[in-house]
Amino acid sequence: MAYSLVAEIWSELAFGMLVFALRFFTRWKYSGFRGMSYDDLFAVFAVTFWILETVSLYTCSAYGNNINLSVESALAVPDSEVPRLILGSKLAYCAWIFYILGIWTLKGVLLCLYNRLTMGLQQQRFVWVMMVVSVLTFLASLLWHILSCYPTYRAWQIKPYPGESCTQRKWNYVIICVLDVVTDIGMMAIPIPMLLRASLTVRRKVSLVLLFGSGIFVMICAVLRAYYSLVLIDDNTVALGWAAREFLVAAIVVNAPSIKPIFSDFKKRLTENYASGSWKSGTGSNAMSSGLPPYNGKNDIENNTAITSGNHKRTQAYKMSSIGRSQPKSESQDHINTATDADNDSTNSNIGKDGIIVTTEFKVSRR
Structure with a gap:
């Protein structure tokens, strides 16, 4: 041809x-x-x-x-x-x-x-x-x-x-x-x-x-x-x-x-379809010792995130890229975190009563 x-x-x-x-x-x-x-x-x-x-x-x-x-x-x-x-x-x-x-x-x-x-x-x-x-x-x-x-x-x-x-x-x-x-x-x-x-x-x-x-x-x-x-x-x-x-x-x-x-x-x-169970949301936790900028965009991945600071709690959705955690949903939400494991351990160990701890609640259901 x-x-x-x-x-x-x-x-x-x-x-x-x-x-x-x-x-x-x-x-x-x-x-x-x-x-x-x-x-x-x-x-x-x-x-x-x-x-x-x-x-x-x-x-x-x-x-x-x-x-x-x-x-x-x-x-x-x-x-x-x-x-x-x-x-x-x-x-x-x-x-x-x-x-x-x-x-x-x-x-x-x-x-x-x-x-x-x-x-x-x-x-x-x-x-x-x-x-x-x-x-x-x-x-x-x-x-x-x-x-x-x-x-x-x-x-x-x-x-x-x-x-x-x-x-x-x-x-x-x-x-x-x-x-x-x-x-x-x-x-x-x-x-x-x-x-x-x-x-x-x-x-x-x-x-x-x-x-x-x-x-x-x-x-x-x-x-x-x-x-x-x-x-x-x-x-x-x-x-x-x-x-x-x-x-x-x-x-x-x-x-x-x-x-x-x-x-x-x-x-x-595809993986979930072949699995015996289904995770409805991811798992994990994150911690940092400085303030977090709120992010209310409806298009970001919104987890039920409980933020503890001192003696009070408040729940709010955050853009996870702002705390150095990469999201698989879109490259616009990615953030390259160059911190070493040692730095992460040091950060976690220095969180005191005035620090901010970000935790994520998870729900597991079986089909």
Whole structure:
């Protein structure tokens, strides 16, 4: 069966839209519309740019463009074909812009997520640094694309031949790939060190490292795209195909932390169905020696939590991420707790009569 670029780019876009739809459904299910954050806004932008890029790739491939032209072949193009090639070349030029916008908005999704996860931690400063770095690499990539062929109209010029810097754009693949990978490496350096130091079980720690370290696949895809596009520079279907593949891989990796809760719940329900009993609510206790900020959001996991302070009691729902306890319901409620077991023991031992002890009541029922 012959390879079809059109079939690939549209099928990958369709699958990617399913991934984003699952992401938005999961966020709505566990956080509600009011719980949406900036990473969801970046996700909307990413969807928009991905659609625009796919349309541009399809149309520039259908209309033709100046990528494969040379000095001799450009002069041999019939005048009647020039307007069509100009339109296709303009679309190819726009496809680069949509590609840059889309890839860096996906980075914005992760950075906003990391900013929430590191709220109140020292690592949040590094998140801010990476936000600045991401903006700078984005601007550098965009400006390189625009200024590497100046005046801009030469990017879609047919006669006379404008030169390889305006048609094949070989250095685009190198410069933008380097900036892309460097930014991804810096972003991966945010969660991995914290997870390795976190007070988690080995199994949980490995699963989270694999989840947040999956950005390595995006970097591999970006490098392969640049390599094959340069090696087969005369076949523009290679570059167009790899652009779509990279976008799909990046979309899956970026949305994985957000859609994980719904799969975790599904797995939990399956386990409960095969179990002889059913736990209606989780178990556990938590203690801390400082005040707790109340959280009354209806979309958070609300447990019947009794808080004892001094000689009086009061019961109130709290957002558990505010006390350093991670919730499986949604990544917006997660909080990476880097305290060691020794620190936890020390904290528990120092709780006096004026301390605050958070306990959770549980009800067990058998089907």
